[in-house]
Every structure is written in structure tokens, then in C-alpha cells.
Amino acid sequence: MNRIIFIGTDGGGWYIGKDGKIHRIPGWNPEELKDVAHLLGALRDVSQIKTAGVAERLSAALHETVTKQLGAHIQAGDVVVLG
Numbered sequence: 081m082n083r084i085i086f087i088g089t090d091g092g093g094w095y096i097g098k099d100g101k102i103h104r105i106p107g108w109n110p111e112e113l114k115d116v117a118h119l120l121g122a123l124r125d126v127s128q129i130k131t132a133g134v135a136e137r138l139s140a141a142l143h144e145t146v147t148k149q150l151g152a153h154i155q156a157g158d159v160v161v162l163g
Contacts, residue, residue, distance in 0.1 A: 095158075108153065
């Protein structure tokens with residue numbers, strides 16, 4: 081694990097680095113952060129769909145978008161905590 085990132089608002093966040101110290105992350109675009117929150121909520125809801133194949137197709141599309149948007153802010157191995 082590289083970092084644990086705590087994100088509460090569009091005002092940025094903090095992460096605990098490999099050095100054990102707390103580091104600041106600059107703020108995100110508020111609309112982008114809101115969009116990511118909605119996408120993650122949609123992924124949670126889609127996982128409850130029982131119709132064969134529907135959840136898989138929808139979650140694949142949602143996962144791709146979330147990966148792109150979060151990928152601009154996180155690194156491989158990071159753990160993100162959204163508040």
C-alpha cells in the first residue's frame with residue numbers, strides 16, 4: 081500500500097506517506113468529486129441487481145469511468161477513504 085487518502089470535501093485531503101507523516105493533497109474540482117461520489121453510489125446500487133448479465137454490464141461501464149476519474153488523483157496501491 082502506498083498511501084491512505086482521506087477525502088472529505090472538494091477542499092482536498094490528506095494521506096499518510098511511507099515516511100509515516102501526514103501530507104496534504106490539493107483540492108479537487110467540486111463537480112468532479114460530486115460525480116465520483118454519484119458513480120460510486122451507482123456501483124453500490126448496481127451490485128444489487130439480480131437479473132442475469134445486467135449488473136455485470138453496468139458495473140463494467142461504471143468501473144471504467146470511476147477508474148479514469150480517480151486515476152488522475154491516486155496511485156497504484158492507494159487506499160481511498162471517502163467521507
